[in-house]
Amino acid sequence: MLVFSMAAHPWPKQGNIVSDSSFSSLALPKALLSNLASLGYHEMSPVQAQSLPPMLSGRDVLAQAKTGSGKTAAFGLALLAKLKIESFAVQGLVLCPTRELADQVAEELRRLARGMANVKILTLCGGAPFGPQLGSLEHGAHIVVGTPGRIDEHLRKGSLSLEALAMLVLDEADRMLDMGFQATLDAIIAETPTTRQTLLFSATFPDESSSGGLAEMNRGVMCDPVIVKIAELHDARTIRQHFYSVANEEARFDALCQLLLVHRPATSVVFCNTKRETQAVAEQLTEAGFSAVALNGDLEQKDRDRILILFANQSASILVATDVAARGLDIAQLDAVFNYQIARELDVHVHRVGRTGRAGASGIACTLVTPKESYRLERLEGLLEQAVKTEPLPKPQHSVPFEPLMATLQLAGGKKDKLRPGDILGALTGEGGLRGEQVGKIKVLARSAYVAVERSVIQQAQAKLERDKLKGRAFRVRRIRY
Ligand code: AMP
Numbered sequence: 001m002l003v004f005s006m007a008a009h010p011w012p013k014q015g016n017i018v019s020d021s022s023f024s025s026l027a028l029p030k031a032l033l034s035n036l037a038s039l040g041y042h043e044m045s046p047v048q049a050q051s052l053p054p055m056l057s058g059r060d061v062l063a064q065a066k067t068g069s070g071k072t073a074a075f076g077l078a079l080l081a082k083l084k085i086e087s088f089a090v091q092g093l094v095l096c097p098t099r100e101l102a103d104q105v106a107e108e109l110r111r112l113a114r115g116m117a118n119v120k121i122l123t124l125c126g127g128a129p130f131g132p133q134l135g136s137l138e139h140g141a142h143i144v145v146g147t148p149g150r151i152d153e154h155l156r157k158g159s160l161s162l163e164a165l166a167m168l169v170l171d172e173a174d175r176m177l178d179m180g181f182q183a184t185l186d187a188i189i190a191e192t193p194t195t196r197q198t199l200l201f202s203a204t205f206p207d208e209s210s211s212g213g214l215a216e217m218n219r220g221v222m223c224d225p226v227i228v229k230i231a232e233l234h235d236a237r238t239i240r241q242h243f244y245s246v247a248n249e250e251a252r253f254d255a256l257c258q259l260l261l262v263h264r265p266a267t268s269v270v271f272c273n274t275k276r277e278t279q280a281v282a283e284q285l286t287e288a289g290f291s292a293v294a295l296n297g298d299l300e301q302k303d304r305d306r307i308l309i310l311f312a313n314q315s316a317s318i319l320v321a322t323d324v325a326a327r328g329l330d331i332a333q334l335d336a337v338f339n340y341q342i343a344r345e346l347d348v349h350v351h352r353v354g355r356t357g358r359a360g361a362s363g364i365a366c367t368l369v370t371p372k373e374s375y376r377l378e379r380l381e382g383l384l385e386q387a388v389k390t391e392p393l394p395k396p397q398h399s400v401p402f403e404p405l406m407a408t409l410q411l412a413g414g415k416k417d418k419l420r421p422g423d424i425l426g427a428l429t430g431e432g433g434l435r436g437e438q439v440g441k442i443k444v445l446a447r448s449a450y451v452a453v454e455r456s457v458i459q460q461a462q463a464k465l466e467r468d469k470l471k472g473r474a475f476r477v478r479r480i481r482y
Pocket of ligand 1: 040041042043045048066068070071073
């Protein structure tokens with residue numbers, strides 16, 4: 001559990017938000033306000049200051065907020081302020097991607113509710129026995145916090161009713177979508193009244209142009225939401241561009257390795273101008289000990305899908321691609337872009353570079369140029385209206401290539417076998433299994449499923465999936481290598 005001390009870390013000041021950031025400026029019940037003071041919450045965090053007023057006035061809110069931003073108290077206060085204690089129907093539902101997060105959220109809600117009498121908050125997560133949850137549900141609860149798979153199961157079994165739900169919170173919505181919970185979320189939402197208020201919190205944010213995922217979710221699930229983006233995160237979107245001149249093709253490859261060793265990005269794309277080159281560079285990088293995969297138009301669809309799954313779930317850290325093949329690639333977090341050659345067209349260069357530093361993160365873009373290509377630098381200078389200078393190559397401190405964070409297991413079962421992400425997550429994290437944070441993206445296709453887990457626990461994860469039955473069946477499990 002993250003402990004935040006106001007004294008040590010005052011919330012960053014926001015220039016563009018309400019000047020009164022004390023909780024007493026809000027229409028909150030007295031009991032909640034006095035408890036906040038006793039918890040040492042005196043000033044609102046930026047996310048709280050921007051999201052609480054619209055949430056309390058009944059609006060849907062779509063907020064960009066990371067762990068540590070005070071987001072739990074933001075939606076927690078809104079939930080508690082609206083509660084009708086005398087009614088024992090479930091009025092608030094918080095959906096979280098993992099059991100650990102659900103436990104943390106429930107803990108914070110209970111802390112916030114200390115000043116209110118008789119508030120019942122129940123957690124319903126996968127990996128915990130079903131029976132005791134049924135017992136608790138029979139006693140009634142005001143707020144339920146849980147993971148999508150288990151909540152859906154309770155709904156289908158009739159042990160949970162959301163007929164009186166007034167507020168739905170999707171916490172870490174981006175992560176839930178990454179984990180493949182879209183269909184389960186849709187099924188849960190279909191069981192809630194359309195009059196509900198919906199609050200969606202996500203660490204990453206869809207661009208206006210993006211489709212699918214969160215953007216889709218926003219359109220289908222929320223009603224004219226107030227968008228809360230923390231200005232500071234916007235402004236922090238910085239892309240540092242570096243240019244290096246290399247004498248010839250051999251020097252080009254060495255320079256790429258050197259830059260990879262210096263920056264050690266968890267995810268990066270190396271752009272090449274030709275298909276043949278993507279293959280050659282990926283092979284050379286693999287030989288040099290990096291985890292690189294090539295993406296180009298020559299691949300069969302199923303190989304392309306597999307490569308994108310491995311890259312998106314961080315089991316492969318370097319994607320070597322042509323511009324055409326990388327089109328439509330929707331990776332929220334790209335730490336670095338390497339231009340193996342500077343693009344022939346300048347707008348292509350700008351587009352490549354803009355793929356890093358999304359979602360408020362900072363990014364780095366390195367471009368390699370031979371003397372023959374240097375005229376393109378001059379043109380770029382004109383476009384950017386600033387001097388573009390090449391720099392000397394930095395010297396890496398370690399010569400050992402880095403490994404990707406995650407590794408992937410493939411299960412020989414998918415949607416056709418009624419497998420859902422929650423089943424896989426449940427099997428991995430149940431009884432003596434992994435911790436929720438050790439599990440990454442889960443992708444369930446028609447006849448197979450891919451799950452990423454931290455590399456250090458891949459064997460444990462494989463053994464657990466091989467030992468435990470899923471939906472009463474044992475599925476073949478293998479580790480994917482590329
Ligand atoms: P979260 O982003 O919800 O994980 O919250 C981060 C931490 O900040 C938690 O430990 C909260 O208890 C704490 N916190 C939330 N809001 C405030 C506040 N307004 N003042 C001080 N601490 C807070």
